[in-house]
Amino acid sequence: MSEFALPDELEQLRGEAARFAGQQLAPAARAAERAGRWPEPALHVLEKFALRELDVPSELGGVDAGCLAKVVLLETLAGGDAGGLPAADQPGMAAGALAACPDRELARKVAAECLAGTAQLAFVAVDPEGPPPHGVAWAPGWPPPRFAFVSERDSLRLLELGARLEPVRALAFGASGGVAAPFAEARPLGEWRLPPHHGVGVRGRARLWCAAVAVGVAQAAFDATIAYASDRIVFGKPVAHHQGNAFELAVAATNLHGARLALRDAAASFDRGVADAGFWATQAWLSACEAAVSVTDLGVQLLGGHGFLVDHLAEKRFREARMLALLAGGRDLAEADLADTVLEVRDAFAGEGA
Numbered sequence: 258m259s260e261f262a263l264p265d266e267l268e269q270l271r272g273e274a275a276r277f278a279g280q281q282l283a284p285a286a287r288a289a290e291r292a293g294r295w296p297e298p299a300l301h302v303l304e305k306f307a308l309r310e311l312d313v314p315s316e317l318g319g320v321d322a323g324c325l326a327k328v329v330l331l332e333t334l335a336g337g338d339a340g341g342l343p344a345a346d347q348p349g350m351a352a353g354a355l356a357a358c359p360d361r362e363l364a365r366k367v368a369a370e371c372l373a374g375t376a377q378l379a380f381v382a383v384d385p386e387g388p389p390p391h392g393v394a395w396a397p398g399w400p401p402p403r404f405a406f407v408s409e410r411d412s413l414r415l416l417e418l419g420a421r422l423e424p425v426r427a428l429a430f431g432a433s434g435g436v437a438a439p440f441a442e443a444r445p446l447g448e449w450r451l452p453p454h455h456g457v458g459v460r461g462r463a464r465l466w467c468a469a470v471a472v473g474v475a476q477a478a479f480d481a482t483i484a485y486a487s488d489r490i491v492f493g494k495p496v497a498h499h500q501g502n503a504f505e506l507a508v509a510a511t512n513l514h515g516a517r518l519a520l521r522d523a524a525a526s527f528d529r530g531v532a533d534a535g536f537w538a539t540q541a542w543l544s545a546c547e548a549a550v551s552v553t554d555l556g557v558q559l560l561g562g563h564g565f566l567v568d569h570l571a572e573k574r575f576r577e578a579r580m581l582a583l584l585a586g587g588r589d590l591a592e593a594d595l596a597d598t599v600l601e602v603r604d605a606f607a608g609e610g611a
Contacts, residue, residue, distance in 0.1 A: 261518060263329065267325065267326055267329050270329060271329050273306075274329075274330055274334055275333050277302055277337070278335075278336055278338070281337070282299060282337030283338055285299070289340055289341055289432035290573070292432070293399075293427075294344065294398075294399050294432055294434060295340075295344075295345060295432055299341075308345060308346050309345075309346055309348070309371065309372050309374070312324050313348065313352055313368060314356055316361070316365070317355060317356070317364055317368040318372050319368070323527075324524035324528050325521060327524070328521065332470070332472045332520075334473065335474050335477070336474075339577050340433060340577075342433070342470055343433040344377070344398070344399050347376075348367075349380075350380040350463040350466045351406050352466075353459045353460075354413060354462075355367065356462075357451060357458065358406075358415065358449070359449045360415075360447050363447060367404050367415070376400055377397055377401060377402035377403060377404075378402070378406065379393045379396045379404070379406070379438070380406050380463050381393060382409075382586035384586055384590045387589075390407070390440065392439035393418070393437060393440075394437055395425055395427065395435050395437060399433070401436065402418055402422070402438055403417065404416065404417055404446075405438070406459075408459050408463075411453060411455055413451055413459065415447045416445055416446060419439070419441075419442025421438075423439075429573075429579065430577060454532075454533075454535070454597075454598055457597070458534060459535070460535065460586065460590070460591075461527075461537075464542035464591065465523060465524060465527070465541065467542055467584050467585055468516070468523075468538070468544075468546070469545075470577075471516075471542075471549040471578060471581045471582075472513070472516055472520055472549065474553065474574050475578065477574060478549075478570075478571065478574040478578075479506075479510065481569075482552070482556040483506065486559050505555055509548070509551060509555055512544075512548040512552075516541070516544040516547075516549075517545075519537075519540065519541040519545070520541045522541070523540070523541040535598075536595065536599075539591050539595055540595065542591060545581075546581055549578035550578045553577075554575060557571045557575050
């Protein structure tokens with residue numbers, strides 16, 4: 258029989274993070290978006306959760322609690338407000354690249370600055386079929402990004418970014434600010450060829466981060482939509498009780514729950530050292546982003562004109578869901594990674610000889 262419940266220690270972590278997200282992050286979400294950062298008291302609480310260190314290997318200065326613990330924490334915090342997560346969680350999306358970096362001394366140096374909160378580490382996934390990137394198009398603005406990992410197929414590059422950073426408007430995650438950094442002024446620190454299919458693992462870890470935040474955003478959107486649609490009376494009964502709306506809400510709930518299970522299974526596969534963990538993380542990211550975009554869009558539609566106003570968080574969550582679907586190379590690169598590896602992935606339900 259399969260066991261889907263979280264271990265007791267992770268359930269306790271989830272519960273404490275949920276209280277913090279509901280009491281401190283959610284009420285201040287719009288104020289943080291206007292300010293371009295999360296308030297210092299909230300950041301101090303996140304230090305107690307070891308947000309930055311949780312999934313970073315101990316040899317790099319982290320807690321090494323594993324990917325499952327990290328996605329549970331990210332999902333829960335995002336349910337309150339995801340806006341400041343890209344800035345507050347460093348190395349964040351680039352944790353997998355740090356773990357895979359062959360130069361361990363260099364990796365420790367970069368990790369130390371990220372974990373101390375003095376530098377950002379950007380992550381850029383390159384589609385080999387597309388144009389080469391000219392720089393980091395968007396990175397959190399606090400603290401300023403100093404390094405960037407570039408992942409293309411099974412190669413990995415580490416760059417030290419130049420001092421010239423251009424402020425850019427954050428179309429989502431406004432509480433993280435936003436800057437762009439050109440590669441023309443970057444200094445190469447190292448370039449490595451990884452073993453076959455390890456690049457998918459690096460990008461899969463980045464997508465795992467995005468998937469966790471997407472599930473949290475989607476759950477918050479779903480809960481808010483249910484609450485509104487259950488109270489709002491149209492033609493004599495709640496909006497949620499009209500047949501078409503009820504069917505859509507049921508499908509959204511099913512897809513969201515499935516995305517969460519896929520996310521946690523993919524995270525656990527990294528913790529177990531499964532060779533194809535990056536493949537399953539990419540699949541989980543696709544499911545999570547599809548569920549998040551669908552749920553947040555439904556929330557906007559059922560609120561009607563109110564869904565487009567800043568009086569509600571529906572439009573904010575929709576923007577965040579859409580942006581998460583564009584990170585780590587977007588859908589095109591994710592599907593290309595899956596296509597490159599699908600014939601070599603062993604069926605998890607088949608025997609060892611399959």
